[in-house]
Each structure stands twice: as structure tokens, then as C-alpha cells.
Amino acid sequence: MKKKILIGAVGCLTLITTTMVRRRMLRKRKRRAIWSRKWLMRRNEGRGLLNLLNQELLIEDIESYRNFLRLDNQQFEKILTLIVEDIQKEDTFMRDSISPRNRLEVTLRFLATGESFRSLMYSTRIHESTISKFIPEVCRAIYNHLKGEYLEIPTTPEAWKTIANYYQLWQFPNCLGALDGRHIKFCAPISSGSFYYNYKGTNSIVLLGLADANYKFIYVNVGVNGRVSDGGVFRESKFSKVLQNNNLNFPEDEVLPGNGSEKLPYVIIADDAFPLSTRLLKP
Structure with a gap:
């Protein structure tokens, strides 16, 4: 008796599966009503x-x-x-x-x-x-x-000085660029959970950019998930590592206009989200 029931159950399951496959194939074969609106x-x-x-x-x-x-x-x-x-x-x-x-x-x-x-x-x-x-x-x-x-980090002191026009335009001497991050909102995949969820309450990826005095990017890092802070994105970037190792060929320290004989380094300016260092100046 049990054997007959088992055989019957297998037969019903096979029939149901076959029917579902046929319906799926018919659904795939169904032609669109119109080619284009x-x-x-x-x-x-x-x-x-x-x-x-x-x-x-x-x-x-x-x-x-x-x-x-x-x-x-x-x-x-x-x-x-x-x-x-x-x-x-x-x-x-x-x-x-x-x-x-x-x-x-x-x-x-x-x-x-x-x-x-x-x-x-x-x-x-x-x-x-x-x-x-x-x-x-x-x-x-x-x-x-x-x-x-159009997007290339300077490799020589002369090239850095060419874009270091902050003093003439913004009265800020010895400045080589402004660094900041930007959260770009987007619809995250459902399976991502809170991976892209940021402190602003939205899903985003982070764009980290370094711009010269004329608002032109000379370095960008984009794609890190929004849960990571601007400082975290900077810390893990290649730019941070070469900056810490002094491998960017920055110009030699120079005296500030009207400031005696003391020489000060060329710096990049950023906001409070970034770590203070010899080459990174923040408020």
C-alpha cells in the first residue's frame, strides 16, 4: 500500500513539474504586443x-x-x-x-x-x-x-606650482588643492542590506576628489560604499599612502608672503573629517 502511494505521489509531482515547465516555455515564447511605442x-x-x-x-x-x-x-x-x-x-x-x-x-x-x-x-x-x-x-x-x-596628478614640483594658484585667486598661499568627499545617492541592490547605508539616512557611494584652484579635479576615488566616512575612504586610498610617504614630489617649503624668513610646507586643505598632518591642513 505504501509503495502504491509513493508511486502515485511521484507521478503527481512529475505531472506538476512538467506542466510548470511547459507554461514557462509558453510564457517565454509569447511575443511582445508591440515592437516599440x-x-x-x-x-x-x-x-x-x-x-x-x-x-x-x-x-x-x-x-x-x-x-x-x-x-x-x-x-x-x-x-x-x-x-x-x-x-x-x-x-x-x-x-x-x-x-x-x-x-x-x-x-x-x-x-x-x-x-x-x-x-x-x-x-x-x-x-x-x-x-x-x-x-x-x-x-x-x-x-x-x-x-x-584631463585627469592626472602632477608628478613634478613645477607642475604642482602651476596649479597652486590659490594665493592669487583665494588669498591662500602654499596650497596645492582642496580635498573632500561627496555621497552620491543611488538605489542599492536589495541584497546589499545596510552596506551602502550612510549617516544621512540614504544609500550612497562615496566620491573622494582633489580639486585645484579652478575647480578642476586632479584626483578622484569613487566607488566605496556609503557606510565608510570620508576620512576612511582617504585612509585606504592610494593617494593617502603616497602622500604619507612624500612620493608626490611637492615643491620645497617656501616663505609665506609678508611672513619673515620662516619656510612653511605646501599643503592640501580639507575639512574636519580628515586627519591633520604636515601635508594635510584642516580647520
Whole structure:
């Protein structure tokens, strides 16, 4: 009797499993009702934010064009020329691909405003899933082409002095840069728990940056989870280690303007979150 019950139970389980697999396969085979929404397909008909940008702002209002992308047209064309081969996609017989120009424009707008992909979808007529795929590609291409030209720590005393313009601009002598951290909020993975949860009550990653007197970054460290403080990010960074070992080739100590003959070191300024040292000055 028990043997018959066991065989019957196995048979029922097999039947249920087979039915679930078939339903799953049918669900996968189910074709989408529409290839793309009609209002998205009208992207190239002179409607939408990107057409406003290129057909009106670029011609009629250069300042608004620059405010939109945070770049003027000359800078935009230079970046586009560098990365066009990396982000170009082929057209198909079903539909045209999104042009490299549009991909770069949407990416720059996202970086400038932090708008959600859904918000960008409604203004640019490009679906949010597509935007989520090409923005990382465009950012990666920009970084690969520009990192050596625009983001580089000085390696000689002369190069450090060139960017140490804080005295002329901000009346702060012997200063080589300003260091600080910034929490960048984002939607953390559900499985991450409190790993990215910071003291501000949000999930974030930390951007640690060193900027010169003209607000330009000369060093960045980004990606550490938000639970770590600015000081903790700095402590574990490569920049902290080379700074402690005096391997950055800072200029020799110099006399401050109007301060007699005593020579003082060149320093980096930071806030209370960072440790005080010979090369790191805080309030």
C-alpha cells in the first residue's frame, strides 16, 4: 500500500513539474504586443528635447545650449569625434539605431542633472531600458579617451606650482588643492542590506576628489560604499599612502608672503573629517 502511494505521489509531482515547465516555455515564447511605442518612434520627426537642442538652441541660443549640456558645441564635437567609433551602432531593417550624437547628448544631460532614466525617456523619446544600457557605455568611452589628458596628478614640483594658484585667486598661499568627499545617492541592490547605508539616512557611494584652484579635479576615488566616512575612504586610498610617504614630489617649503624668513610646507586643505598632518591642513 505504501509503495502504491509513493508511486502515485511521484507521478503527481512529475505531472506538476512538467506542466510548470511547459507554461514557462509558453510564457517565454509569447511575443511582445508591440515592437516599440508609437510616441517613441516619432523621435526623429522634429519633436522632443533633442530636436529642440540641435535645431533651436544650438542656432538661436548658445548660452542655453551650453547650460543644457554643460559644454559648448566645440567641446561637444571634440568628445563626439573621440568616442564615435566606440558608441556607434548599426541600423537594422526593422529600425534605425540611436545616433552617437543622441547617445552623447542624453549621457551629458544625465550627468549634468541626475535625472532618472524614466524622466529622460519622456523628454528624449528614448526608452528608459535603452538609456540604462548606453549611458554606461558612453561614460566608459569618455573615460578611456580623456583620462590621460584631463585627469592626472602632477608628478613634478613645477607642475604642482602651476596649479597652486590659490594665493592669487583665494588669498591662500602654499596650497596645492582642496580635498573632500561627496555621497552620491543611488538605489542599492536589495541584497546589499545596510552596506551602502550612510549617516544621512540614504544609500550612497562615496566620491573622494582633489580639486585645484579652478575647480578642476586632479584626483578622484569613487566607488566605496556609503557606510565608510570620508576620512576612511582617504585612509585606504592610494593617494593617502603616497602622500604619507612624500612620493608626490611637492615643491620645497617656501616663505609665506609678508611672513619673515620662516619656510612653511605646501599643503592640501580639507575639512574636519580628515586627519591633520604636515601635508594635510584642516580647520
